[in-house]
Amino acid sequence: MTEKIIILDFGSQYTQLIARAVREANVYCEILPFSKKIQHDPSIKGIILSGSPFSVNDPNAPEVNVTELIEQTPVLGVCYGAQLTAKQFGGRVERSSKREYGRAILHPQQEDSLLKGLTPASQVWMSHGDSILELPAGFEVLATTDSIPVAAFRMIPANEESPSTPNPLYGLQFHPEVYHSIEGKKILRNFLVNICGCSQDWTPAHFITDTVEALKKKIGNEQVVMAISGGVDSTVAATLISRAIGDNLHCIFVDNGVLRKDEFETVLATYKQLGLNVKGIDAKKEFYKKLKGKTDPEKKRKAIGKLFIDIFQQEAKSIKGVSLLGQGTIYPDVIESVSVHGPSVTIKSHHNVGGLPKKMHLGLVEPLRFLFKDEVRKVGLELGIPEDLIARHPFPGPGLAIRILGEVTEEKVHLLQQADDIYVKALKAHKLYATVWQAGAILLPVRSVGVMGDERTYEFTVALRAVTSVDGMTADWAHLPYDFLAHVSNDIINSVRGINRVVYDISSKPPATIEWE
Ligand code: XMP
Numbered sequence: 001m002t003e004k005i006i007i008l009d010f011g012s013q014y015t016q017l018i019a020r021a022v023r024e025a026n027v028y029c030e031i032l033p034f035s036k037k038i039q040h041d042p043s044i045k046g047i048i049l050s051g052s053p054f055s056v057n058d059p060n061a062p063e064v065n066v067t068e069l070i071e072q073t074p075v076l077g078v079c080y081g082a083q084l085t086a087k088q089f090g091g092r093v094e095r096s097s098k099r100e101y102g103r104a105i106l107h108p109q110q111e112d113s114l115l116k117g118l119t120p121a122s123q124v125w126m127s128h129g130d131s132i133l134e135l136p137a138g139f140e141v142l143a144t145t146d147s148i149p150v151a152a153f154r155m156i157p158a159n160e161e162s163p164s165t166p167n168p169l170y171g172l173q174f175h176p177e178v179y180h181s182i183e184g185k186k187i188l189r190n191f192l193v194n195i196c197g198c199s200q201d202w203t204p205a206h207f208i209t210d211t212v213e214a215l216k217k218k219i220g221n222e223q224v225v226m227a228i229s230g231g232v233d234s235t236v237a238a239t240l241i242s243r244a245i246g247d248n249l250h251c252i253f254v255d256n257g258v259l260r261k262d263e264f265e266t267v268l269a270t271y272k273q274l275g276l277n278v279k280g281i282d283a284k285k286e287f288y289k290k291l292k293g294k295t296d297p298e299k300k301r302k303a304i305g306k307l308f309i310d311i312f313q314q315e316a317k318s319i320k321g322v323s324l325l326g327q328g329t330i331y332p333d334v335i336e337s338v339s340v341h342g343p344s345v346t347i348k349s350h351h352n353v354g355g356l357p358k359k360m361h362l363g364l365v366e367p368l369r370f371l372f373k374d375e376v377r378k379v380g381l382e383l384g385i386p387e388d389l390i391a392r393h394p395f396p397g398p399g400l401a402i403r404i405l406g407e408v409t410e411e412k413v414h415l416l417q418q419a420d421d422i423y424v425k426a427l428k429a430h431k432l433y434a435t436v437w438q439a440g441a442i443l444l445p446v447r448s449v450g451v452m453g454d455e456r457t458y459e460f461t462v463a464l465r466a467v468t469s470v471d472g473m474t475a476d477w478a479h480l481p482y483d484f485l486a487h488v489s490n491d492i493i494n495s496v497r498g499i500n501r502v503v504y505d506i507s508s509k510p511p512a513t514i515e516w517e
Helices: 015-024 066-072 080-088 184-195 204-219 232-248 263-273 284-291 297-317 347-351 356-360 373-382 410-429 482-495
Strands: 004-009 028-033 044-049 075-078 092-108 122-134 139-144 152-155 169-172 223-227 249-255 278-282 322-326 363-365 438-452 455-469 475-477 499-504
Touching: 004 015, 015 028, 015 184, 044 066, 044 080, 044 184, 066 075, 066 080, 075 080, 080 092, 080 122, 080 169, 169 184, 204 232, 204 363, 204 373, 223 232, 223 297, 232 249, 232 322, 232 373, 249 263, 249 297, 263 278, 278 297, 284 297, 284 410, 297 356, 410 438, 410 455, 410 482, 410 499, 438 499, 455 482, 482 499
Parallel strands: 004 028, 004 044, 044 075, 075 169, 223 249, 223 322, 249 278, 322 363, 455 499
Antiparallel strands: 092 122, 092 139, 139 152, 152 169, 438 455, 455 475
């Protein structure tokens, strides 16, 4: 039985950070919307209540019954979660005269296992408009800051004052999960270990053993088909499924003609080394045919998506007895988000080619459904997948087709592949690859005049793009060194016939996007 922590989400922008901090402490956790009823389950070792953009005094403030929760497990309220707890037990929470955002120094008032091992004046990060002005009866302050009287508190334990208290109950007015709360992770760890008694055994190796066992049980003798793309998620997912069922997993890797230079051959070779039962399909010509004459980015995307589905379906049909579809879906794609300001527009929903499983009437196998991206990488390394593949930048499904502005032709793909390859190899050689989140070259639909030797040239321009980001939702242009850019520009212009000008994109997202189309 895997122990777990439940994080009840009240809509804070930091909820996923709490989950990641818990996972970093090698404790498995799940995020659920606050409205989800928590059924009694001995594997749940503790519950954390997240922050929220609401005030507890709003008429439509989201609520849970904290009394019911502590009947089951220890509870820790964070920010809104702490205010809600204080209010429900009879404390006073009010709009602060001064809203408190940013750095504060924590002053512990008494010894407690939650704050154990903290330095005397630890920096924490605040972000709240309300403050707890009075604690309920039966509660006590554990720490203050210079501007608030209650920064950390607990319900006084049973043996001291209230014999009926079922489980420990704590609250923190600050956000232990954010980077600027210097010892925040220690506090969360204290909650997990000292208070909830978690054994911290949720490691990549443990995950692999458990998942392979579960997949064997779930899949039995069925056949699974899966599209793999050379990306981290699909590779790790396929390798896990293959560990469980061997060649009953049928992987399909399609060359859509808009992959990076040599990508199809290199990745296919890696897949074979990993022991995957994979079929590589060279469909370049078919894709170029469908892209002919198309200049609108969305039409290009749709054409690629549709042809890909057709090819995949045709291949899947030719495999006898397939009843399941493997997918590399990861946790951020499936967390049920609490809609506070209306439904949030995620990258995935408008980019992913939807509809594959429904149309095909196949059940789903998604072994990474509960992992964050960094955890997928750790699992991948533990599975022996080469680091090169694990550390890859994200690459869009429609590939170079959305990096060739306007109509895509085989010749243009060839030009861009060469420029992109020089750029990416140089990033790696100069140890810059890992410092950026995503990089690539874009072929612009303009020609300009240049001079080479005595000859006048009239050739294409490429734009180089490199961004830093956490999730692709917002991004800044990477401040790559001028010397490096000069070197790449020279190299591209001298080696790629057809390109005589290189520019660097210095736009951030928003207002620009990462891709140019
Ligand atoms: P934008 O250009 O929207 O890109 O700032 C954000 C992230 O999404 C990727 N992207 C795509 N991925 N299909 C994909 O699978 C697409 O059509 C697509 N368009 C953009 C982009 O590479 C970046 O990582």
